[in-house]
Amino acid sequence: MAANQDDYAKPRPAISALNRPYWDALRRRELVLQRCGECGMRWYPAAPLCPRCWSRRIEWTPASGRGRVNSWVVFHQSYFRGFDAEIPYNVAEVELEEGPRLLTNLIGVGAGEIRAGMEVEVVFDDAAADLTLAKFRPRRGAA
Amino acid sequence: MPPFDLKDRAAIAGAGASAYGRRLMRSAIDLAADAIAAALDDAGLARERLDGMIVTFGSPIGADADTLAQVLNLKLRAYNQTWAHGRFTASAIQWAALMVAGGMADYVACLASVSFSGLRRPMMGGAGNSEGAREAGGSHGEDPVFGMTSPGAGAALVARRYFERFGATSAQLAAIPVAFRKHAALNSAAIMREPFSAGDHQASRFVCEPLHLLDYCLINDGAACVIVTSAERARDLRKPPVHIAGMQPLPAGREEFIWAYPGFGVAQQSVFDYDAGAPPVYKMAGVGPRDIDALFTYDAFSILAWMALERFGFCKPGEAAGFTQDGRIELGGALPMNVNGGLLSEAHIMGWNHQVEIVRQLRGECGPRQVAGAEVIQWANAYGDSLIYHR
Missing domain, CATH: 2.40.50 (OB fold (Dihydrolipoamide Acetyltransferase, E2P))
Known part of the structure; x- marks a missing residue:
């Protein structure tokens, strides 16, 4: 694993606690976006709440x-x-x-x-x- | 109505700059000292009376405000600093006007110094560009994972969208850097003074397509400073005050992208037909776009001049490509822009060189590049902030 990381010469993403589900999903060959359970909005980049209604009832779902x-x-x-x-x-x-x-x-x-x-x-x-x-x-x- | 009216309450009392150059190999602190001393001298103000400072571009390329206070032995009652970006020029002047109005400081030096030649790691794109490491992406659209880096790439994304949406061309965009270079040819302080043609622009290499090398500003060394005080105090100083009549602050939000107005449709912006309406800066100053004798704008990349013209209602979305042809924005034209040569050709001092030029223009000090009878000059930017100055 370490050897592979060293071999990859391009910049790596800045993975944070907030956007980790996006990158983990790509490893599973899934493209996901956050979705608001209240108003249905989808958005990018990752946010801790729905940018439209500020609901915290949000989930990562396939795009x-x-x-x-x-x-x-x-x-x-x-x-x-x-x-x-x-x-x-x-x-x-x-x-x-x-x-x-x-x-x-x-x-x-x-x-x-x-x-x-x-x-x-x-x-x-x-x-x-x-x-x-x-x-x-x-x-x-x-x- | 705001609780108190700032129209014409603050003024620029002095303006000054260091030498500008591609590779001066001087410390940013040294360059800043030249600019501050020149601005104080211009105002006829003793350095002991300088009690405020706002810096918009500090370490590691420029000198930080607290460093300058210490090294230059200034006794500041109040200071502040933005993170290292060029977009905060009008913000700094607006905050300085508020500081002066509120009695937090009497004379506020507003400045930036830059010494790119002293930097070990290039910062404008690539691994040294801290913008790309910001959580949720860089403010010019940086996403280094896909090789997307440098402020110019974000401007290229806007230029491509502009060309596609409005049917404009790179050959039309050439009018911007060609005009500003003509102005720089009349400015002995400018770094790049040799005129070029639209054909030269088209023949110059692509950096980030569709932008050519000649759509890009300079990366250089230098410092520039203006001193903000109350209009009353300014009247007692050496030179006639340059009043700040109108102010429009810097907006942020999901509908904003640094190089494009709302509705343009890049990054996460919505798509709609932008209508400049009546920008608040004109209401505050009591003038309109037709009263502006010269327009200065943050021209890190040529496309930003089109975006600023449309954002502030000099022309409608999609019309700047035509509006800027046939000498209209050149000295002697209906709306001379960046008569100093701009960031594209004079120097990239984060817009502070433009403020120095505005002050000198309004005092009639600009010799061969003087805008005849200049009384009202505007600073207005693609990212939505503005100042209106008058004699």
Whole structure:
């Protein structure tokens, strides 16, 4: 395990007591979001209460994993050694069907082919032995 | 009505700066000392009378307020400091005006000093960027797990969305850095003074696409300072006071993203047609956008100038791309912007260099880049805060 952690050269997420269920779910290949038991709101990033009604009756529940590209950028400059080999690499903001937006990398699509509104679906990327990331790819069969 | 009216109650009595440069290899404390001394001298104020300070960008790149008080032997009755971000310039001046109105201090030095060349680990993106380590993500959208880092990447995300939503182009955006470079060419203190064309902008490399290198501000060394006091006290000092007529504070919330106005639809913002309405800064100052002789804005990235223009109602959402063409924002145009050259070309002193320029413009001290007859000048930003100054 330790060797694998050392081999992973990209930045790791800042996992806290608040967002740990999100990262644990990804290890199980599940994308989850918090949901309010009172008003039904879904949101990201993790919060200790419902941002709309401040209810504490909240739970982590599966998300569809489907969304659309809202905006995106392409890095041509290196900031992290772990990303050097991938330059130019994309970072996209994906709006999930449930509403919240996630930052992610799109895979299976060239930087020049990314379009606003493009339909995408989650791909679970086992980046390291103890880390799975939610990446996205163009949705199969989508218009 | 607020419990007391701050309109024209506070003024800038002095403004000063250190030298600006790419790699001065000087301590931030040293640079801050130059700026504070220059501002005191400009006001004709003895240093013993300086009793307040607000710093907006401290350690490890700048000098902290308590450090400056100790090393420069200042006796401060009151001081404060924000965390190291450029967005707090108007906030500092507003708080200084409140401190002065409340009798907590009589003369408040508001400043930032930066010495990026003295820093061992780059902070604007990459492993040294503490923004990316903040729980719930960085305030410019940093998410290093996916390689998302640096304030400019958040601006690139906004630029892409702007281009997509409104059909604007990077070639139109070139008008911003081209104009500010023309202004810097008239400013002997500016770091980058050689004019370039829109074609040069398009040919410059991408840093974070769709933003080109020439959409990015400088990373540099320097310090700039203004001294806030009451309008009454300012009248007795060396130079004519520059009054603070209007103030609009810095908002925060789920509908805010640092580089975009509400409704724009990045980060967790809703999507709706933003309507600037009547921003409170104009109501307080008793003027409107048409009365503004020059506009200054936090231009860390060129797209921020478009966002500021739309946020404050100079034009409607999607119209800034056209509004900023054909010299309108250049010296001699209808709305000259960042006549000092801005963060893009003069220097990145966290907006304090802009405040120094505003003061000098309103006093008519700017020589070849003087805005003729400048009486009312506004500082207004993509992130929603503003000041209106007048002679």
